[in-house]
Amino acid sequence: xxxxxxxxxxxxxxxxxxxxxxxxxxxxxxxxxxxxxxxxxxxxxxxxxxxxxxxxxxxxxxxxxxxxxxxxxxxxxxxxxxxxxxxxxxxxxxxxxxxxxxxxxxxxxxxxxxxxxxxxxxxxxxxxxxxxxxxxxxxxxxxxxxxxxxxxxxxxxxxxxxxxxxxxxxxxxxxxxxxxxxxxxxxxxxxxxxxxxxxxxxxxxxxxxxxxxxxxxxxxxxxxxxxxxxxxxxxxxxxxxxxxxxxxxxxxxxxxxxxxxxxxxxxxxxxxxxxxxxxxxxxxxxxxxxxxxxxxxxxxxxxxxxxxxxxxxxxxxxxxxxxxxxxxxxxxxxxxxxxxxxxxxxxxxxxxxxxxxxxxxxxxxxxxxxxxxxxxxxxxxxxxxxxxxxxxxxxxxxxxxxxxxxxxxx
Amino acid sequence: xxxxxxxxxxxxxxxxxxxxxxxxxxxxxxxxxxxxxxxxxxxxxxxxxxxxxxxxxxxxxxxxxxxxxxxxxxxxxxxxxxxxxxxxxxxxxxxxxxxxxxxxxxxxxxxxxxxxxxxxxxxxxxxxxxxxxxxxxxxxxxxxxxxxxxxxxxxxxxxxxxxxxxxxxxxxxxxxxxxxxxxxxxxxxxxxxxxxxxxxxxxxxxxxxxxxxxxxxxxxxxxxxxxxxxxxxxxxxxxxxxxxxxxxxxxxxxxxxxxxxxxxxxxxxxxxxxxxxxxxxxxxxxxxxxxxxxxxxxxxxxxxxxxxxxxxxxxxxxxxxxxxxxxxxxxxxxxxxxxxxxxxxxxxxxxxxxxxxxxxxxxxxxxxxxxxxxxxxxxxxxxxxxxxxxxxxxxxxxxxxxxxxxxxxx
Numbered sequence: 112x113x114x115x116x117x118x119x120x121x122x123x124x125x126x127x128x129x130x131x132x133x134x135x136x137x138x139x140x141x142x143x144x145x146x147x148x149x150x151x152x153x154x155x156x157x158x159x160x161x162x163x164x165x166x167x168x169x170x171x172x173x174x175x176x177x178x179x180x181x182x183x184x185x186x187x188x189x190x191x192x193x194x195x196x197x198x199x200x201x202x203x204x205x206x207x208x209x210x211x212x213x214x215x216x217x218x219x220x221x222x223x224x225x226x227x228x229x230x231x232x233x234x235x236x237x238x239x240x241x242x243x244x245x246x247x248x249x250x251x252x253x254x255x256x257x258x259x260x261x262x263x264x265x266x267x268x269x270x271x272x273x274x275x276x277x278x279x280x281x282x283x284x285x286x287x288x289x290x291x292x293x294x295x296x297x298x299x300x301x302x303x304x305x306x307x308x309x310x311x312x313x314x315x316x317x318x319x320x321x322x323x324x325x326x327x328x329x330x331x332x333x334x335x336x337x338x339x340x341x342x343x344x345x346x347x348x349x350x351x352x353x354x355x356x357x358x359x360x361x362x363x364x365x366x367x368x369x370x371x372x373x374x375x376x377x378x379x380x381x382x383x384x385x386x387x388x389x390x391x392x393x394x395x396x397x398x399x400x401x402x403x404x405x406x407x408x409x410x411x412x413x414x415x416x417x418x419x420x421x422x423x424x425x426x427x428x429x430x431x432x433x434x435x436x437x438x439x440x441x442x443x444x445x446x447x448x449x450x451x452x453x454x455x456x457x458x459x460x461x462x463x464x465x466x467x468x469x470x471x472x473x474x475x476x477x478x479x480x481x482x483x484x485x486x487x488x489x490x491x492x493x494x495x496x497x498x499x500x501x502x503x504x505x506x507x508x509x510x511x512x513x514x515x516x517x518x519x520x521x
Numbered sequence: 522x523x524x525x526x527x528x529x530x531x532x533x534x535x536x537x538x539x540x541x542x543x544x545x546x547x548x549x550x551x552x553x554x555x556x557x558x559x560x561x562x563x564x565x566x567x568x569x570x571x572x573x574x575x576x577x578x579x580x581x582x583x584x585x586x587x588x589x590x591x592x593x594x595x596x597x598x599x600x601x602x603x604x605x606x607x608x609x610x611x612x613x614x615x616x617x618x619x620x621x622x623x624x625x626x627x628x629x630x631x632x633x634x635x636x637x638x639x640x641x642x643x644x645x646x647x648x649x650x651x652x653x654x655x656x657x658x659x660x661x662x663x664x665x666x667x668x669x670x671x672x673x674x675x676x677x678x679x680x681x682x683x684x685x686x687x688x689x690x691x692x693x694x695x696x697x698x699x700x701x702x703x704x705x706x707x708x709x710x711x712x713x714x715x716x717x718x719x720x721x722x723x724x725x726x727x728x729x730x731x732x733x734x735x736x737x738x739x740x741x742x743x744x745x746x747x748x749x750x751x752x753x754x755x756x757x758x759x760x761x762x763x764x765x766x767x768x769x770x771x772x773x774x775x776x777x778x779x780x781x782x783x784x785x786x787x788x789x790x791x792x793x794x795x796x797x798x799x800x801x802x803x804x805x806x807x808x809x810x811x812x813x814x815x816x817x818x819x820x821x822x823x824x825x826x827x828x829x830x831x832x833x834x835x836x837x838x839x840x841x842x843x844x845x846x847x848x849x850x851x852x853x854x855x856x857x858x859x860x861x862x863x864x865x866x867x868x869x870x871x872x873x874x875x876x877x878x879x880x881x882x883x884x885x886x887x888x889x890x891x892x893x894x895x896x897x898x899x900x901x902x903x904x905x906x907x908x909x910x911x912x913x914x915x916x917x918x919x920x921x922x923x924x925x926x927x928x929x930x931x
Contacts, residue, residue: 465630473929474926477924512893518761520884
């Protein structure tokens with residue numbers, strides 16, 4: 112593995128300097144190649160699927176694993192969209208001239224070698240490979256064992272296009288070893304790997320964060336809140352609360368706890384209850400909430416639970432300060448929203464809540480690369496440093512300073 | 522310690538929202554307080570000094586540890602300069618409106634709780650405390666045992682000013698435990714600490730990087746090169762090479778290895794030799810170099826050594842590609858410079874060398890916050906992500922997205 116990663120590091124210098132013209136041409140050829148080898152990919156996917164069925168994988172996982180002609184076409188189209196994105200390398204991020212005439216430019220550059228650890232969905236293989244390639248990075252992919260054949264088929268198709276264009280195939284590589292040991296080795300290779308992006312269950316991410324000597328950008332849990340202030344527009348408040356919970360409960364930017372100002376609780380709780388009932392949402396509430404609507408009791412543990420399901424905690428709070436305090440205590444720093452028409456309260460919430468995305472009068476569901484207008488998404492970072500929130504292709508770059516002198520010495 | 526850090530995290534919300542007006546007034550009061558309590562600080566420093574002399578600390582370390590009235594005044598002035606810096610919190614870094622009318626603002630915010638681990642120089646205590654405070658962060662300082670009394674005296678003076686202004690004193694705190702165990706505990710508290718900045722020897726930094734579960738911004742070694750191209754202006758080349766080596770050999774941005782294009786080596790080596798001899802620089806060279814000047818032989822190990830002393834390796838290379846290759850192999854990604862009048866060669870070097878600061882026709886010695894015009898410096902980061910190169914006060918911030926909606930749902 113070490114030797115393999117040493118080679119990845121070495122070729123990363125070459126990949127970093129490819130022109131946008133070449134990178135985009137190669138990406139379009141990769142899209143064509145995926146379509147051309149669709150049968151090959153689907154037949155390899157069938158091997159994974161039959162294996163998964165033998166192992167009694169749950170229906171939801173089987174669906175995530177499945178590739179069809181249509182899904183391969185979607186993968187190809189994603190590559191075309193990535194090719195169309197603006198060049199992420201070489202952007203001048205800042206620049207100035209010092210007193211003694213040094214012309215300093217802060218310029219975006221590729222990160223180098225990026226290790227990506229992910230599970231089940233095979234389209235992640237082509238998506239992340241393309242995002243890394245477009246941003247001039249070498250990627251080392253570590254997919255799940257259950258998608259072994261699918262991932263390998265996809266990677267082979269992409270690598271074939273690289274080879275045809277005389278670009279080192281190792282720019283896109285799959286770690287063959289699908290065991291946890293492969294991950295254990297990968298995350299210790301800080302000499303060769305510049306960044307690790309783990310996408311998967313909490314246990315995996317905790318393991319990687321605790322043991323990696325390579326910087327990690329996490330994509331873990333979202334424990335998001337919405338606070339309905341006393342000055343909320345009731346209609347907007349109900350619409351947004353419903354949307355943030357029920358539109359897609361299984362994702363990280365959906366709401367888990369709804370906080371409501373005590374002065375509006377009596378008026379807004381009954382219609383909210385009606386609305387949630389029509390979506391079969393399971394509601395749990397604090398003691399005050401339960402005075403107004405007849406629902407189960409929410410425990411302290413519930414406030415720390417990311418349900419990823421159509422279940423919601425409701426808690427009545429005294430004021431915006433208590434809402435902010437509750438969020439600081441229970442939130443995961445992902446997405447938080449206030450519904451209020453009061454200028455000062457909205458600003459207080461936006462300023463004081465510490466999360467990647469803090470909303471006023473909108474659903475937390477907008478926290479993603481597409482909704483943000485960033486184009487294809489790497490994921491949603493729950494890091495506080497380097498990347499935070501929706502990660503677009505620019506987040507796969509770092510920077511260096513180029514300094515133009517004319518003989519300056521100190 | 523855990524309870525103590527939990528409290529740090531808690532008050533970090535309050536510190537984050539202090540206005541620039543208050544922060545700057547407090548910083549100026551701190552500067553006055555340092556002057557007022559100068560005798561108290563110096564007398565505590567005397568305890569450390571006599572202890573250090575008993576322990577036979579080398580002269581250079583004694584000098585770094587020493588505080589005098591003049592040095593305390595310099596510390597106070599540094600605080601005044603920090604007060605005068607532009608507010609780092611709340612800068613709008615980017616902003617746009619999405620198709621559906623969400624107004625997205627990417628805004629700089631404090632990082633939260635920053636742990637700083639450092640050695641000997643007591644002025645680091647007031648400098649970093651002030652930089653963290655100005656950027657709205659809580660700092661947890663872990664100084665060296667040898668400066669225990671000095672650091673504690675300085676921190677007490679600063680904390681007294683906080684208390685007088687009804688700001689939680691724990692915004693600036695010293696970890697009392699001066700042992701390695703204190704560090705070991707601190708770097709595992711990712712729940713409460715957002716960033717660790719270790720400044721010190723390679724062993725400390727390696728230890729922290731390998732064991733920390735908190736993100737780390739390293740300040741470690743600089744193994745810097747200058748490449749004199751065939752198209753170099755000889756006079757500039759010699760001046761810059763001399764400056765980069767001899768002006769202050771003990772710092773991270775000084776040059777350790779000089780690379781020279783083979784076609785100019787015969788002409789430039791003899792005058793270079795003369796110039797370096799007048800500064801008593803100890804030269805080591807490759808076989809080709811030693812054909813032209815009579816110096817000792819440089820080993821492979823020498824090319825990986827950060828001398829931090831008036832010693833220099835000289836190596837003759839075929840062309841800019843070999844220079845770039847050598848730098849990729851032996852450099853530490855800190856500062857690299859090319860001396861050349863050739864447009865294409867300069868651009869190739871600036872584009873292909875991967876380092877925090879890549880120079881054309883200037884000394885590597887300019888890699889620091891002051892020379893970059895960033896104001897007071899936190900240090901020089903050798904990270905590739907988050908912070909890279911000279912760290913100014915803006916590098917003690919991260920960001921969040923504020924999103925202004927008007928009822929949007931998905």
